[in-house]
Amino acid sequence: MKRLYISVQSTERAALLEENNQSTEVYFDRLGKKARVGDIYYGKVEKVDKGLQAAFIDFGDEKNGFLRKQEISHGQAGIESLITEGEKRLFQIKKENFGNKGAVLTTEISIAGSYLVYLPYKKQVSVSKKLPLSLQEEWKVELEEFLEKNEGVIVRTAAAEQPFDVLLNELNALRKQWFQAVEESENKKPHSVYRNKLVPDEVMRKNLINELDQVIVDDVSLANSLRERFPASKKKIRWERDWDATNRIAALQERLIQPVVPASRGTELHISETEAMVVIDINSKGYSGKMNKQQTALQVNLAVVPEVVRQIRLRNLSGIIMIDFITMHSSQMENKVFQALKHELAKERIQTQIYGFTKLGILEMTRKRERPSWQSFLQADHPASFTLETKVMRLERELLKYKHTNHEAVLVGVSNEFAAAVKRLISDRISSKISQVLFFHNHSLCDDYFIELAGSREMVEEFVASRGYHIDNTF
Numbered sequence: 357m358k359r360l361y362i363s364v365q366s367t368e369r370a371a372l373l374e375e376n377n378q379s380t381e382v383y384f385d386r387l388g389k390k391a392r393v394g395d396i397y398y399g400k401v402e403k404v405d406k407g408l409q410a411a412f413i414d415f416g417d418e419k420n421g422f423l424r425k426q427e428i429s430h431g432q433a434g435i436e437s438l439i440t441e442g443e444k445r446l447f448q449i450k451k452e453n454f455g456n457k458g459a460v461l462t463t464e465i466s467i468a469g470s471y472l473v474y475l476p477y478k479k480q481v482s483v484s485k486k487l488p489l490s491l492q493e494e495w496k497v498e499l500e501e502f503l504e505k506n507e508g509v510i511v512r513t514a515a516a517e518q519p520f521d522v523l524l525n526e527l528n529a530l531r532k533q534w535f536q537a538v539e540e541s542e543n544k545k546p547h548s549v550y551r552n553k554l555v556p557d558e559v560m561r562k563n564l565i566n567e568l569d570q571v572i573v574d575d576v577s578l579a580n581s582l583r584e585r586f587p588a589s590k591k592k593i594r595w596e597r598d599w600d601a602t603n604r605i606a607a608l609q610e611r612l613i614q615p616v617v618p619a620s621r622g623t624e625l626h627i628s629e630t631e632a633m634v635v636i637d638i639n640s641k642g643y644s645g646k647m648n649k650q651q652t653a654l655q656v657n658l659a660v661v662p663e664v665v666r667q668i669r670l671r672n673l674s675g676i677i678m679i680d681f682i683t684m685h686s687s688q689m690e691n692k693v694f695q696a697l698k699h700e701l702a703k704e705r706i707q708t709q710i711y712g713f714t715k716l717g718i719l720e721m722t723r724k725r726e727r728p729s730w731q732s733f734l735q736a737d738h739p740a741s742f743t744l745e746t747k748v749m750r751l752e753r754e755l756l757k758y759k760h761t762n763h764e765a766v767l768v769g770v771s772n773e774f775a776a777a778v779k780r781l782i783s784d785r786i787s788s789k790i791s792q793v794l795f796f797h798n799h800s801l802c803d804d805y806f807i808e809l810a811g812s813r814e815m816v817e818e819f820v821a822s823r824g825y826h827i828d829n830t831f
Contacts, residue, residue, distance in 0.1 A: 359570045360374075364556065366601075370601065400414045413447055416546040448463075452725070474509055480510075482509075574601055613734055615627050617663070625664065635680065698710055770802060
């Protein structure tokens with residue numbers, strides 16, 4: 357059973373794909389955090405780099421977009437003969453910006469519909485090879501009659517059960533969207549001219565309606581709209597006022613930011629994301645089995661493969677992915693895991709490539725990056741922080757510096773936990789190492805420590821008295 361849940365009642369739109377009652381894909385669409393792959397922008401060429409054979413484009417974003425030569429033309433001519441600095445034209449986002457890198461752009465623009473992909477600059481007619489050969493040939497001939505000069509179209513697999521007039525209506529609708537985008541781009545500064553909505557439009561295109569058993573939405577007008585778009589599948593589309601979107605999405609978001617994922621038979625996946633790559637480490641400490649060590653390693657690895665692939669899809673992990681399976685000292689065992697992973701990835705719509713095991717026994721693979729992972733989308737960046745033990749050592753060094761000053765006394769505010777750690781970790785009292793008098797007191801608003809005052813002893817003692825501090829002299 358394959359169900360797609362769509363929620364559009366709140367500001368953040370969300371969609372959840374479930375296969376056999378397990379969440380396998382999720383999508384979030386919110387203001388200020390919109391996924392922009394497929395969006396079309398009117399931009400200006402800021403710089404053409406002959407060495408890189410690439411150009412940097414101002415399209416109204418904080419960072420300039422990156423345009424490779426092959427995204428303009430696949431001929432032999434250099435980029436400097438294809439595009440010039442200061443030129444203004446339409447560009448489409450091919451890959452989202454990631455880390456310090458700007459978005460990857462293309463001039464080969466396409467606008468996707470449910471059954472067709474419209475190509476305003478590319479004269480070609482292609483039909484999905486999954487459709488019957490006779491239908492492919494028929495539709496190629498018929499569609500060419502309705503295409504203008506330099507226009508092209510791709511017929512998607514989802515069109516299989518649709519009559520030709522449905523395809524023609526969608527072609528006209530997509531063409532209209534394109535002309536509106538062109539009109540909005542004339543004589544203006546870099547800006548967006550066409551938005552590709554992630555939820556529900558892109559979600560419905562990614563998940564072919566003929567492959568879904570049910571589509572459940574929480575908005576009656578959206579349900580009616582989808583039934584009009586997919587008349588052959590309207591019985592699959594159901595409106596439910598509340599499919600428990602709040603609780604289910606909240607619980608899923610909690611799981612998406614957790615680095616440790618329980619897997620089968622007591623195993624765990626430890627997932628770590630960096631800008632350069634994603635590392636998935638298999639932890640088998642809780643695995644229950646009675647085989648020898650190598651057989652156990654193979655069984656653990658085979659058992660976790662489905663969960664590894666599910667997490668890659670669910671979290672939208674992409675780029676270089678390194679999977680640290682339990683070490684197997686046999687190429688035959690490694691091949692079994694390789695084949696199992698390949699089998700699970702066969703259902704994946706996003707392009708993936710498995711390269712095999714390294715000499716260290718780590719499996720290398722890549723997955724095309726279309727947008728940042730959901731963990732980076734949901735989770736705030738936390739500044740690096742020191743351990744409690746490190747903070748204690750830093751305080752000691754900081755106080756030792758007063759040994760070379762004219763200060764007579766130092767007042768330090770500490771938390772209860774920090775004070776206990778100082779007594780536990782520093783055997784010799786800090787006050788015995790410097791000539792200054794140390795005043796420690798518990799501060800209720802302090803997370804660890806802070807040096808509150810340093811100066812003459814009289815001044816510090818007057819300050820302590822005025823605040824009514826209780827001084828701990830055991831430091």
